[in-house]
Amino acid sequence: RLSKTISDALNAQITKEAHASQIYLSYAAWADGQGFGGIANFLFRHAQEERNHMMKILEYILKRGAKVEVTAIPAPSENPVNINNCFEKIFEHEVDNTKAVYKIVKMSHEEEDWATWDFMQWFVKEQVEEETLAMNLLDKIKIAGGEKMSSDVLYSFDRNMEKTSDEV
């Protein structure tokens, strides 16, 4: 059975994943508006992934017989100013989410709630994937000239993003 502390933390994580989804969604809409259809496609797909993370936690709470609390989702952060900034913001966000995931892992360890500890290991691995993915994209952008990417390079980067998988 889940303790109140753990179920509160998991419920808060539902909102965090939903918030992540909103961030990707709004950045995707921003990218599309700037004419970057490939990047938008990647970000829309990722928004869906974050929603799946949310559902995964929600289903776990239900499975353990605890109460799910669906709350308001905070508004996404401001739109990026350019593509480099977009992936920098995404990376920061993922690092922040990793911290939240680690907190729950620590909590479950302290409470000796091994089921939750085990469940959370999937998220630990997923965060490594997501941080690596964002870092790799930032490296690519840097090599391509960072904020000063020429429109040709930006064009092919955008085209490639359409095919970039969510997994590393």
Ligand code: OFO
């Ligand atoms: Fe849910 O993994 Fe990103 O935030």
